[in-house]
Amino acid sequence: MSLRFEDDFLKKLEYLHVVSKRAFAGQSRADRLAPKRGRGLEFADHRGYSPGDDFRHIDWKAYKRLGRLLLRLFDEEQDLPIYLFVDCSRSMREADKFDQARRIAAALCYIGLAHLDRVTILPFDTELGDETQPGRGKGRIFRVFELLERMETEGATDLREVFTAFASRTRQQGLAVVISDFLDPHGFEPGLKLVSSMGHDIFVVHVSAGSDSDPRALGEVRFVDAETGELQDVDVTPALARAYGEAWKAHAEELEKFCGRYHLGYVRADAAAPFDEIILQTFRKGRFLA
Amino acid sequence: MSFGAMAAWQALALLAVAAAAAAAIFLVKVRPPRVQVPSLLLWRRVFDRARELTWWERVRRAVSLAATVLIALALALAVTRPGPGRGPASSGRSLIVLDSSWSMAARTSSGETRWQRAVRQARSLAASASSDVALATTADGLVEGPTSDTALIETAIDRLRPSGGDAAAWPRVPGADRVYFITDGAVARALDDGVVVQSVFEPAGNAAIVAFGARPSLGGSGTGEVYVQVANYAATSRAVRLLVSRGQTVLSDQRADMAAGEAVSAIVPLSATGSARLVARIETTDDALAEDNEAVAWIDGADAVNVSVVSENGAALASLLQQDPSLNVVFVKPAEYNAATGGIVIFDRWLPPTAPTQPALCIAPPASTWLGQPGTEEHGARWVSSGTHPVIAGVDPLTVDVKRVRGYSGPELATLAASERGTALVSVVDHPDRRVVVWSFSPGDSNLSSAPAFPVLLGNTIEWLARPSYGVLRHSGPVELPASTARVVSPDGLSVPVVKTGDRSVVRLSSPGLYLVEAGGSRGVIGVNVGDPDVSNLSRSSLQNTTTAQVAAGGAGWPYWMWAVVLAFVLVATEWWTWQRRVTV
Numbered sequence: 001m002s003l004r005f006e007d008d009f010l011k012k013l014e015y016l017h018v019v020s021k022r023a024f025a026g027q028s029r030a031d032r033l034a035p036k037r038g039r040g041l042e043f044a045d046h047r048g049y050s051p052g053d054d055f056r057h058i059d060w061k062a063y064k065r066l067g068r069l070l071l072r073l074f075d076e077e078q079d080l081p082i083y084l085f086v087d088c089s090r091s092m093r094e095a096d097k098f099d100q101a102r103r104i105a106a107a108l109c110y111i112g113l114a115h116l117d118r119v120t121i122l123p124f125d126t127e128l129g130d131e132t133q134p135g136r137g138k139g140r141i142f143r144v145f146e147l148l149e150r151m152e153t154e155g156a157t158d159l160r161e162v163f164t165a166f167a168s169r170t171r172q173q174g175l176a177v178v179i180s181d182f183l184d185p186h187g188f189e190p191g192l193k194l195v196s197s198m199g200h201d202i203f204v205v206h207v208s209a210g211s212d213s214d215p216r217a218l219g220e221v222r223f224v225d226a227e228t229g230e231l232q233d234v235d236v237t238p239a240l241a242r243a244y245g246e247a248w249k250a251h252a253e254e255l256e257k258f259c260g261r262y263h264l265g266y267v268r269a270d271a272a273a274p275f276d277e278i279i280l281q282t283f284r285k286g287r288f289l290a
Numbered sequence: 291m292s293f294g295a296m297a298a299w300q301a302l303a304l305l306a307v308a309a310a311a312a313a314a315i316f317l318v319k320v321r322p323p324r325v326q327v328p329s330l331l332l333w334r335r336v337f338d339r340a341r342e343l344t345w346w347e348r349v350r351r352a353v354s355l356a357a358t359v360l361i362a363l364a365l366a367l368a369v370t371r372p373g374p375g376r377g378p379a380s381s382g383r384s385l386i387v388l389d390s391s392w393s394m395a396a397r398t399s400s401g402e403t404r405w406q407r408a409v410r411q412a413r414s415l416a417a418s419a420s421s422d423v424a425l426a427t428t429a430d431g432l433v434e435g436p437t438s439d440t441a442l443i444e445t446a447i448d449r450l451r452p453s454g455g456d457a458a459a460w461p462r463v464p465g466a467d468r469v470y471f472i473t474d475g476a477v478a479r480a481l482d483d484g485v486v487v488q489s490v491f492e493p494a495g496n497a498a499i500v501a502f503g504a505r506p507s508l509g510g511s512g513t514g515e516v517y518v519q520v521a522n523y524a525a526t527s528r529a530v531r532l533l534v535s536r537g538q539t540v541l542s543d544q545r546a547d548m549a550a551g552e553a554v555s556a557i558v559p560l561s562a563t564g565s566a567r568l569v570a571r572i573e574t575t576d577d578a579l580a581e582d583n584e585a586v587a588w589i590d591g592a593d594a595v596n597v598s599v600v601s602e603n604g605a606a607l608a609s610l611l612q613q614d615p616s617l618n619v620v621f622v623k624p625a626e627y628n629a630a631t632g633g634i635v636i637f638d639r640w641l642p643p644t645a646p647t648q649p650a651l652c653i654a655p656p657a658s659t660w661l662g663q664p665g666t667e668e669h670g671a672r673w674v675s676s677g678t679h680p681v682i683a684g685v686d687p688l689t690v691d692v693k694r695v696r697g698y699s700g701p702e703l704a705t706l707a708a709s710e711r712g713t714a715l716v717s718v719v720d721h722p723d724r725r726v727v728v729w730s731f732s733p734g735d736s737n738l739s740s741a742p743a744f745p746v747l748l749g750n751t752i753e754w755l756a757r758p759s760y761g762v763l764r765h766s767g768p769v770e771l772p773a774s775t776a777r778v779v780s781p782d783g784l785s786v787p788v789v790k791t792g793d794r795s796v797v798r799l800s801s802p803g804l805y806l807v808e809a810g811g812s813r814g815v816i817g818v819n820v821g822d823p824d825v826s827n828l829s830r831s832s833l834q835n836t837t838t839a840q841v842a843a844g845g846a847g848w849p850y851w852m853w854a855v856v857l858a859f860v861l862v863a864t865e866w867w868t869w870q871r872r873v874t875v
Contacts, residue, residue, distance in 0.1 A: 091328035091329050092328075094326070094327075094328045097328075157329075181328065183328050183329035183331055183332075184331075185329065185331050209328075211327075211328070212328055215325075215327070216325070219322075220322040221322050221323055221324070221325045222321070222322045222323065222324045222325070223324075223325055223326075223327045223330060223333060224324050224325070224326045224327065225327065225329055225330040226326050226327065226328050226329065227328070227329055228330075230330055232330050232333060232334075233322060234333065240336065243336045244332060244333060244336050247332045247333075247335050247336050248332050251331075251332055251335075
């Protein structure tokens with residue numbers, strides 16, 4: 001699969017930027033407001049001079065007028081740490097969900113790179129995979145494309161294990177975007193609770209497909225779990241198919257409610273939906289992009 | 291219980307195996323197709339959700355199992371065809387009797403005839419028989435077998451056709467312990483116990499000529515008349531056209547709208563001259579049986595007969611013979627006798643040196659090498675009737691007074707009438723090559739020329755010698771004829787095989803029409819008509835009153851084993867439908 005985007009679409013992406021509800025401290029200067037005052041160009045405030053302060057920031061005009069030494073403070077503009085979690089479990093293989101997830105990751109990555117954010121791509125399945133930081137600047141996007149194209153689906157989903165491993169590494173707080181179908185046999189709640197408790201701003205991208213809610217088969221069939229290989233003989237009747245569809249709907253609503261309860265951003269991305277529409281409309285409506 | 295297709299143990303084994311196999315197939319776990327799903331997480335939630343089962347859902351599987359076994363049993367029953375039998379089926383002979391009456395030629399609603407249905411059933415029975423099979427018809431008796439060679443039976447079935455027959459005739463085969471009678475029940479028969487009747491009856495509308503013949507006119511015209519009766523054995527009225535013809539001349543052409551069940555009679559006057567052949571034909575639509583739409587009759591005495599009287603003085607004969615317009619009489623002296631003369635010859639007290647080729651009446655013949663020798667003379671002989679031969683039928687012996695007679699005897703002569711002392715008065719030679727009647731006395735030696743018996747005896751003699759009357763039969767089948775019968779020609783001009791049995795000849799008249807019978811130079815005619823209220827009324831069947839026999843294969847309704855097949859299909863369709871729609875979950 002090719003992740004290359006059209007130039008027009010890339011232009012549109014450059015006008016977007018990832019919205020974080022909170023300001024996080026970055027490592028490098030960028031164009032995103034940091035929580036602390038620093039050496040930016042935008043004047044922010046005054047405070048009383050303390051010994052040790054850089055006297056270059058003393059506002060001499062104010063001293064002349066007020067007779068007190070005041071220090072000029074400026075906004076610090078730094079980069080935003082963005083952690084892109086891409087679900088690479090075998091359940092994502094169904095109905096182009098994985099392709100859609102990679103396209104979304106590529107687009108978000110491009111937006112982050114275009115705004116000099118520090119993007120980290122973390123593939124995961126049962127465990128957290130090797131993370132990749134493509135660097136800064138949108139010129140790095142091609143490296144991201146190659147990385148995403150090399151990704152393959154493997155293993156099952158275990159969000160709790162993944163986020164436990166993520167928490168074990170020293171991290172700067174930032175925006176964590178989890179792109180997954182959230183079909184975790186252990187449930188999505190423990191993992192999301194864990195990553196939420198780490199102080200990150202969490203944004204959930206629920207990738208779904210029509211086949212997730214529709215069994216597509218009637219009669220006696222043997223279902224094979226794509227992730228675990230487990231077998232289940234089922235006599236699928238219309239009533240049972242309806243019950244399954246309702247169960248999937250309940251699952252999706254449950255995820256959305258969970259995100260609302262824990263103040264996590266939530267967007268559902270249908271694998272069959274046009275990608276441009278998801279990025280330019282759905283994500284903006286979800287206030288994930290602005 | 292017995293089984294129509296196989297031995298009981300085989301049938302029971304088949305039923306058991308079918309039921310067991312059906313149950314096993316139902317219960318066996320068939321590997322379903324594999325469908326990959328992203329996760330079974332949500333399916334487990336669906337399964338774990340407590341769901342109350344309805345009563346039908348709880349028993350659905352058991353009902354489905356029962357239906358599956360029932361399907362297998364229904365199909366097995368259709369194959370084995372059980373029926374009430376005489377205990378366990380034996381391996382003895384089977385006799386298949388086909389009703390070959392003309393009603394079996396009737397068309398059914400499906401277009402095929404009852405006979406075709408019967409043949410199909412007979413083939414099925416023969417194919418499923420476990421031992422020897424014999425094939426018979428009510429008209430022909432035993433046709434083939436007993437044999438285990440199915441091909442022979444099949445070939446024999448192919449030869450068979452409806453050909454009437456005697457209602458009383460019933461074929462029997464020694465050792466046959468299973469007798470199947472395939473019939474429409476049109477002709478009532480008294481059946482033996484244990485005969486399995488398989489019906490091919492289906493009501494059908496039919497119009498027929500049920501009576502036809504010629505008779506002397508009751509109006510006193512002295513010529514005669516034709517009577518004909520047409521019946522409409524249908525549930526609806528119909529237009530019928532009736533044509534009566536004599537030879538090539540149409541005597542009557544009538545049309546009538548006949549109500550259901552109505553019978554119409556017609557009388558057509560006959561002229562004194564004309565062909566002896568009479569034909570009546572009806573034309574109508576939607577008629578189930580064509581064979582009874584035509585009837586034939588023969589006017590006795592209508593054909594002229596040439597009579598040569600060889601006599602020195604034939605005055606006594608002349609006064610009588612010249613009264614009959616149907617006789618062309620020629621009197622010749624013995625010296626003028628020509629052996630090539632046609633017709634019949636009357637030798638009056640004289641015989642040629644060689645036997646004549648034509649039928650002959652010899653009156654008080656002299657000794658002859660080819661006929662016989664006169665015996666001792668008897669005076670005042672008293673006639674004693676000695677039989678019912680056509681020559682002496684109706685002759686009143688009490689009116690005959692024979693003054694002098696010389697009994698005549700010969701190697702081929704059979705005495706018909708003799709005196710009290712045993713002197714032959716009337717004797718005959720009844721041989722395929724010639725017919726000869728010998729009067730041992732002359733009219734001059736008796737009162738014969740003035741006795742009432744004289745015209746009767748002379749008329750009988752001429753009729754028997756020239757044109758014997760065989761009448762019209764109401765049914766076809768085997769007919770007994772005199773031993774002298776040389777040839778029988780069917781209506782289509784073919785010779786009918788003549789079987790000699792002792793003093794009789796037997797021929798099988800298998801189709802309606804006029805048959806020519808040649809015997810010793812005489813030429814008689816037998817008419818065969820199909821039309822008969824028993825045969826032509828195709829709306830009724832005697833099987834409705836059959837209590838001892840089993841009606842197994844109705845023509846109008848299906849046989850029960852076909853219903854078993856239908857039941858199986860219905861169950862299969864129901865199972866398939868419920869399975870497809872998943873109405874059970």
